[in-house]
Amino acid sequence: MVKLDIVGTVVESYKGAWSHFGDMVKLVWAPVIVYIAANVLHSLSVQQSTTDIDPADFEAVFQASWGWQAAVVTLLGLFLWPIIAVAWHRFVLLGETSSSALYFKFGRREARFMLTSIFLSLLIVPGVLVIAVGAGTALSLFAVPVGLVLIVAGLVYALRLSLLLPAVATDAAVDARMILDATQDNVLRIFAAHFLNVLALLVLAIVVSILIGIVALVMGPVIGIIGGAMLGIFAQIISVAILSIMYRDLVLSRQAPAPSTDIELH
Numbered sequence: 001m002v003k004l005d006i007v008g009t010v011v012e013s014y015k016g017a018w019s020h021f022g023d024m025v026k027l028v029w030a031p032v033i034v035y036i037a038a039n040v041l042h043s044l045s046v047q048q049s050t051t052d053i054d055p056a057d058f059e060a061v062f063q064a065s066w067g068w069q070a071a072v073v074t075l076l077g078l079f080l081w082p083i084i085a086v087a088w089h090r091f092v093l094l095g096e097t098s099s100s101a102l103y104f105k106f107g108r109r110e111a112r113f114m115l116t117s118i119f120l121s122l123l124i125v126p127g128v129l130v131i132a133v134g135a136g137t138a139l140s141l142f143a144v145p146v147g148l149v150l151i152v153a154g155l156v157y158a159l160r161l162s163l164l165l166p167a168v169a170t171d172a173a174v175d176a177r178m179i180l181d182a183t184q185d186n187v188l189r190i191f192a193a194h195f196l197n198v199l200a201l202l203v204l205a206i207v208v209s210i211l212i213g214i215v216a217l218v219m220g221p222v223i224g225i226i227g228g229a230m231l232g233i234f235a236q237i238i239s240v241a242i243l244s245i246m247y248r249d250l251v252l253s254r255q256a257p258a259p260s261t262d263i264e265l266h
Contacts, residue, residue: 002182002253004189004246010196013241016092017234023097024237027087030104031080036229042073043225082110082117084233085240089169092244113168120158120165127151159190166247182250190246197242201235 017024083106090096127150134143160183167174183190212227 002186002250004186004193004249006189006193006196009193009242009245009249010200012245013197013238014200016241017238020091023091024088026101027091027098027103028084028233028237030102031083032230032233035077035080035233036226038073038076039229040222040225042069044222045069078114079106081236082106082113084237085165086110086113086169088237088240089166089244092241093166093170093248109169109171113165116164116168116174120161123154123158123161124151125154127154156187159194160187162243163247163251166244167251178254179251182254186250193242193246194239197238201238205231 083104086109087098087103127147129147130143130150131147134140134147137143157180161176161179163179163183164174164176166172167179208227208231212224215227216224
């Protein structure tokens with residue numbers, strides 16, 4: 001049985017992003033710029049609409065912040081993210097790059113990736129519904145703990161089945177049973193790898209926030225918006241690399257010798 005290398009997985013994902021920064025920029029710059037531009041326009045709109053609202057009035061701030069602009073940015077991100085994720089999955093696992101200077105492709109592969117991502121997010125819905133329906137009723141003492149158990153179970157299965165995403169991105173066989181078998185004895189290791197990545201991203205976010213804050217004093221708050229959006233995209237790209245490495249080591253290694261990739265540490 002293959003044991004996931006927790007530290008090695010995270011280190012390899014960061015090392016790959018650093019070593020192949022040029023390839024990463026070439027593959028994702030177009031959708032990233034569209035996403036950043038949308039976030040800047042939305043943030044400026046929110047700042048303008050909340051100018052006369054007391055910051056302590058959270059409900060009023062939320063109502064002013066959420067509108068058709070926020071819905072557009074959310075939907076835009078929903079369609080842009082598969083373009084970025086699929087491109088990086090294919091680079092990590094297949095070494096595939098694009099000869100075009102403008103990589104902006106949303107096809108059947110990206111659509112399947114988006115639908116699979118939505119499916120994974122729905123695994124916690126039964127638990128949420130149990131709590132929502134049972135809360136405030138005579139069954140609340142029963143509904144809340146049961147709902148929490150269902151939410152945790154949904155998160156665990158979502159974590160394990162997230163390895164379906166690299167399979168979808170690389171046109172490999174999408175076999176949920178095989179993924180569950182491959183991850184059965186590595187649940188804690190998978191969680192630990194993601195947790196270690198979160199800690200690393202928190203440190204990076206603190207450093208970047210300090211630098212952005214200093215630059216924003218000179219160049220204005222727009223720099224902060226751009227920096228925050230770029231940091232968010234980078235965090236997601238690292239998560240994509242981690243999923244690809246897990247898929248390679250836990251799933252592909254069961255079928256055949258793991259394919260060599262440019263970012264592999266071993």
